Structure formats: C-alpha cells, structure tokens
Amino acid sequence: MTPITSEIVELRDLALTEDERSALSAVVARLARTAPAVVDEAAWQARARLGGCHLPPRLLAAIRGFRYDAGVDGRLTITNLPIGAEALPPTPTVPESVEREATTPATVAMLIGLQLGEVIAYREEKHGALVQNVVPVPSLATSQSNGGSVQLEFHTENAFHPDRPHYVGLLCLRPAHEDRVGTQVASVRRAFPLLDEGSRTVLREARFVTVAPPSFRSASESEPHPVLLGNEEDPDLCVDFHATSALDDKADQALAALREALTEVRCDLVLRPGDMVFLDNRLVVHGRVAFRPRYDGNDRWLHRVFVHLDNRRTRSRRAGNGAVLF
Template sequence: MTSTMASTKTDHAGGISVLELDGRERGELEALARTLTRAGAGLVDDTGWQARARAESCRLPARLSRTVRAFRHDAGPDGTLTVTNLPVAPELLPATPTVPDSVERGATVPAALAVLLGCELGTVIAYRDEKHGALVQNVVPVPTLAGSQSNGGSVQLEFHTENAFHPHRPDFVGLLCLRPAHEDQVGTQVASIRRARPLLDAATLTVLQEDRFVTEAPPSFRTAELSSPLPVLTGAPEDPDICVDFHATRALDNAAEKALVELREALSAVRQDVVLRPGDMIFVDNRLVVHGRVAFSPRYDGTDRWLHRVFVHLDHRRSRGHRPGDGPVLT
C-alpha cells in the first residue's frame, strides 16, 4: 500500500491519518516558530529554550492541536499521524549534512517546528548515547554508514521499534522532512500491529506473548548490551503493544523463531510506504507501529534526503531513574 500526502485528514478506514494545514495555519505556525528562533540562547538543548517551546506549543493552530491530542488519546488502527504543509522552505536550507551523529543544535524554524509539535504530543526526550543526546537529530545518509542498519545507512532499514532494547523507549517518534530524496519515492515504511494481528494464528500470538525473545542494544549504547528475555507482544491480547527489531531481536527457541518469521510476514503484508516531502511530519506510535525505510542512492553532495527526528514520552516522571539531573536526556 502506498499513501500519498495530498489529502486533507482522512478517516481511519481510508489509510493513515493526514492533516494538511491551510495557508493561514501554516502562517501562524511559521510566526510561532520564528519567535522561538529568537528565544533565549536560540539553542534547542538549552532548558530555558525548551520551557519557552513548551509554553508556545499552547498557541498551535486549534485544528492541529485537536488532531494531535486525538492521536495521543488513540493513534488509530494505523498508529501514525502525518501533518503536511508545515512551513519548511528547502531552498533556504544549508547543505544536507553528511557526517555521522549529525544533530540540530540551533533553534532553526524546522527544529522549532519539530519540538513544538512534539511538545503538544508529550515530552521531548533524547538518549545520551545516541547522537550526543541532542533533542533534534538529523536523519541523513552518511558515506561511512551506507551499509549499516542505522538511520545514516542507505540500504533497506529493517522494521524496528525505536530503541526496542531500552526500558524507556520512546512512545512516539516524529520525523519532519526538510529535503526529499532524489528519487522522490524513498519511503519511510510503517506497519501497525493492530492491522497485522488478525493475520496471525492463535498459537503464534501466544508464543509472541511469552518471554522468549532478547533484543540487542546498538553498539553506541554501552550501558545495556542485551535485554532480558521478553515478549514481543504485551498488554491486552486483543490489542497488544509490539516491541521488536528485526535486526536486533533474537528468538530463544525454534517455535519462537517461527513466530518471529510469521510476525514479520504479517507486518510486511500490512506495510504502508510513506513518501515524506518537505514540510511533512509523520508521528509514529512506537508502541503499536514498527518502522523502517526502503533502500536509496545518496549522492553525498549536500542535496540528499534530510529529516529531523524527535522522540516523545508521555510519562516523563516514569523515566526519572534514567535521567540524571532531571533533564530530558536518558542514559
């Protein structure tokens, strides 16, 4: 299935939810983001700036606010929300970065937009061992990472729950497109367990709910090497959460391995490819949806695909033990 970003908000039956901002809403949001570029030290990772962004997020256009809050309450069968026509002007951007661990420290208009929308959804957080703990990260192709299962790669990125190994993984992942891929068809891929579950038989679902899987941490996370044995599906059996990374999760026995293969097939069958264009921001409910990306061919000449990424938690307090100094960055 392919979803285009052309429509106004669709209902849940017709594909993933899309909210297209109108010209007035886009203008209001641009003014708000511009205010934030001048606030405080003008740095996203400054706690004073973040407090200001939280306060300003109360002034989002009402329709956007309503849509984000409804999505937070229930992310729907596809577990994703895409907001389009955000005020991003690709012609005004610097060259797409090409270095590993690239982040956006400056409170630019796109960085402010990503944080504003993230604040409306919950609390924007980051991880110390990933991209220097910066709140706004760049998803860009990096030559030395081309073949890697990371967002700097350009090979097919396997379906994953973001930071699946981490006890406080994000509740939501937001990806804002600044610059599209050359092919104009490089898709972020999403697949919801709410769509895939009906394709799985009862015995497979039972195995997936048992402590028969371990997930490795990426090499950059030095603190946690391997999760304890855990289920892939948790919570209400008729509407479970999913936590799996098809690159990093291993089954502990043959039946569990078979269940993992079947889960992957079911998710692939309900997969949707989302081609993000400049000014499109997709939010993925990381408890219901796995995401990945198709392979593509970067040029590394400053014109490649460029996304900003933010992570959102709903319960900031719950991760306090992982947040030294009560800041937004988790260990």
C-alpha cells in the same frame, strides 16, 4: 448545532491551510528570536511549551486525539509545515549529526513534539541531542542505522531499551533523489488479525532478546522479553527484525510469522519537504527502503524527535530533571 463528524474527532492526516502555516511560522519566528535559541536548553524548551499553546487549534486537536488513541494505523501525518526551505544548508554527511540551534525545522519538530508529550533523547545516542538528523552517511552506508542506505529492517525504535520512546517524529526537510524512497511502516493493529493463535501465544512469552542498535555507544542487551505485550486482543509490539533473536525454534517461527504479517500490511510513506509523521512506537514498526545517496549536499534529510509520556516514570534515569535519559 454542528454535528461532530469523524473528520473532527480523527484528524490523523492534517494538511495545514496557508493561514495555519502562517500562524505556526509566527510562533516559530518568535522562538528563533528569543535567547537561548538552542533546542537542548531547558529555558528554550520552557518557552516552546508556552509557544505551543498558540499552535493552530486543528493541529492541537489532532495531537490531542492522536495521544488519546493512535488509530488502527498508529500514525499522525501533518503536511504543509514551514521548514525554511530557502535557508536550508546542504544536507549533512557526517555521522551522529544533530541540530541544536532553534532553526525553523528544528523548532517545528520540537513545538509539535512538546505538545504530544516530553521530547527526550538518550545520552548514549547522538550525544543526547533532542533533534537528530536522519541523513545518509558514507561510512555507515551498509549499516542498519538511519545513516545507512541499505534496506533498514522493520523495528520498534530502541526495542532493547526499557524506556523506549512512546512516539517517533520524522520531519522531512529534503526528499531523496529517487522519487519513491520512503519510510516503511506497519501497524500491529493491522497485522495481529493475520496471526494464528499459536504464534500469538508464543509471541506473548519472554522468548526473545534484543540488542542495542549500532547508533548506541553502549552495547547493552535486553532481558528475555515478549514481542506482544499488554492487551491480548489489542497488544503493543516490541521487536527489531535486525536486533531481536528468538531463544528457541518455536519462537523463531512465530517471529517469522509476525514479520510476514507486518510485511503484508506495510505502508510506504514518501515524505515531502514540510511533511511530518509521528509513529506510535508501541503499535508501529518502521524501516526504510534501500536508496542511492550522492553525498552531494542534496540528499534525503529528515529531523527526528522522540517523545515520552509521563516524565515522572523516568525521573531516576534523567539527571537534573532534564530531557536526556541515561
């Protein structure tokens, strides 16, 4: 009998073999040929859920293992994914750009997201489209949004929102002109041991408020909330270092201590074309280093998808049992 090795139970860095990539490409091609070839259509999503059963077994195992527990780093990286590089159009440069067509990369992002959970979007953000483009936009250059090119502060995605995504998926279509431009990530599981007991106690209390990011059309603000939630020793994290403010001085100091701890354990992910990372949005904050876009059609380009678990939980906030939250 073959012993179960840790490589089999913990595939958190999965490089697809050429055979696995071909098997995935065949599923993608079938979905691209089937009407309606629009990822936002419920009928297409139903086909994609079925198609997902034919993904390479190692990929399915990695997704399942990640959903069970995202590990100390809270992320799953998959490389050598097909993205149809030869047919990619120029990198978009307009605000709120999305991909509704079942192109190869949009289909790949959806197929994997739909195996991890339910792919969802927000009505108030990027027109409620499920596959969104992360691209530098001239008019947003200095904004704290994914269209910006200044340093993007560490954040839980949509930290202000009671139904923030459980996972954020980022698939790279095109790298930045400069080599080292990357998404930065930091896991609370690595940062928590660095925090003193006083800061931990304050961070567990409802002494913080968070406003909506600039990508949201509605300007809502959260109720006072804790930054560390759930289990005392293995907490979830909910914070946005641009949008969260402390309600008193002690809370402000604790927030600064948390930021320092997260910065100490942070990791730079430089995604290459065909690399996709899923972040557990309860354990990991993400941001991005500053970079210099050229707006020449060859800038950095990622697809982003959000994934939820337990569709019933949000049923009253989704019209027609669809994928868009309001």
